[in-house]
Amino acid sequence: EMVKMATLCLLALAFLAGVADCFQNGASLSSLRSAKHTFRSLCSNDWPRKGLAMSASKPESASSPSASASASAAPAPPAPAAVPPKPPSTPSASQTAIANPMLVGVAPAERPNIPVTFEDVSKAAHDIRGAVYVTPCARNPELSELTGCNLWLKAEYKQHTGSFKERGARNALLQLSGEQKKKGVIAASAGNHALGLAYHSKLLGIPVTVVMPTTAPITKVDKCRKLGANVILKGLHIGEAKDFALSDPQFAGMRYINGYDDPAIIAGAGSLGLEILDQVPNVDVVVVPVGGAGLIAGVALAIKTVRPDVLIIGVEPERCASYTAALKHGTPTPAAVSPTLADGLAVPCVGPHAFEVARHYVDRVVTVSERQVALAVLRLIEHEKAVVEGGGAAGLAAPLPG
Numbered sequence: 001e002m003v004k005m006a007t008l009c010l011l012a013l014a015f016l017a018g019v020a021d022c023f024q025n026g027a028s029l030s031s032l033r034s035a036k037h038t039f040r041s042l043c044s045n046d047w048p049r050k051g052l053a054m055s056a057s058k059p060e061s062a063s064s065p066s067a068s069a070s071a072s073a074a075p076a077p078p079a080p081a082a083v084p085p086k087p088p089s090t091p092s093a094s095q096t097a098i099a100n101p102m103l104v105g106v107a108p109a110e111r112p113n114i115p116v117t118f119e120d121v122s123k124a125a126h127d128i129r130g131a132v133y134v135t136p137c138a139r140n141p142e143l144s145e146l147t148g149c150n151l152w153l154k155a156e157y158k159q160h161t162g163s164f165k166e167r168g169a170r171n172a173l174l175q176l177s178g179e180q181k182k183k184g185v186i187a188a189s190a191g192n193h194a195l196g197l198a199y200h201s202k203l204l205g206i207p208v209t210v211v212m213p214t215t216a217p218i219t220k221v222d223k224c225r226k227l228g229a230n231v232i233l234k235g236l237h238i239g240e241a242k243d244f245a246l247s248d249p250q251f252a253g254m255r256y257i258n259g260y261d262d263p264a265i266i267a268g269a270g271s272l273g274l275e276i277l278d279q280v281p282n283v284d285v286v287v288v289p290v291g292g293a294g295l296i297a298g299v300a301l302a303i304k305t306v307r308p309d310v311l312i313i314g315v316e317p318e319r320c321a322s323y324t325a326a327l328k329h330g331t332p333t334p335a336a337v338s339p340t341l342a343d344g345l346a347v348p349c350v351g352p353h354a355f356e357v358a359r360h361y362v363d364r365v366v367t368v369s370e371r372q373v374a375l376a377v378l379r380l381i382e383h384e385k386a387v388v389e390g391g392g393a394a395g396l397a398a399p400l401p402g
Helices: 029-033 118-128 141-147 165-174 178-183 192-204 218-226 238-247 263-279 294-306 322-329 352-361 370-384 390-397
Strands: 003-005 007-010 016-019 022-024 137-139 150-154 185-188 208-212 230-233 283-289 311-317 364-368
Touching: 118 165, 118 263, 118 294, 137 263, 141 150, 141 370, 150 263, 165 192, 165 263, 185 192, 185 238, 192 208, 192 218, 208 218, 208 238, 218 230, 263 283, 263 294, 263 352, 283 294, 283 390, 294 311, 294 352, 311 322, 311 390, 322 352, 322 364, 370 390
Parallel strands: 007 283, 185 208, 208 230, 283 311, 311 364
Antiparallel strands: 003 022, 007 016, 016 150, 137 150
């Protein structure tokens, strides 16, 4: 019987990627299980929802919000040739998947009210178009062969400031009142959110102050200053920087924009999900690196609303597994943080708004080791000719062998 490829999209802080497992034509849950070896490192033995069937997405349409956002949007590529499946492998301890029991047998329409809606995501995609790139999304043949699946890479590192964070930053700034725009905004960030805010604040003429931890990369600190932001170095990590930004009286009256938990930030990040649906045919699984959970919340909301059959899988570094901790406790809970290559994902506690959205739509979350993150960075250099930070490569770390 003919075997065809299912498509999985992986999203990241600065770099988004997609992979696909093999399944038979007209695959149902039972037939998919027989071909799950490629995703064994991502998923446990049972899929999270009964009656799951993998179906193809619509081809790119010029009438969709994300497709019309920019002339740089890549046309929908032809269906790639199937890659022979690889033998099963046993998942490592660091890739133990945690399923979301809330999704079992629950239709999206039956889920409770959440702080961000699909309408918010659609409006954000419309409002930010023209100022934020519709980044390319292309299949990588070498990585597809290496992982034994169809693997697509969405290059968010090609945004103006190098990450997807611009989407939410622009959307949040556009929602400010006239008085708030005069007083300015403040945020705590290790780099990417600060850069996104600094860049778009300059374009919109809004004063911005960013509090960055002392461990923030010096290149990102310098870039923020060159963009005109008032940069303050404070705290050993993002949590301490945030506490300072919210408590110091010198910032009174300034609007604080949380880089992963502000509803406008989450909605802006969701525009990525709409682009994935337009750009990648036959998408079946989306894999999202997780830090504060704003990205996975927005993307999961967008994709599950349009395509509830698509699986959403989160990936976070085992040295800062804050989303895993939140799932175990049922609420955002501080997690132990150790130095990690995926420093952009090192958020001690996921945001309450982001978690409230994500927990209704995300199917599973897995953790990856430092070795796996380093290997993903190397493979992207070798096969994509792209130098990507650890947080951005975390999504690719999960399906890579070895």
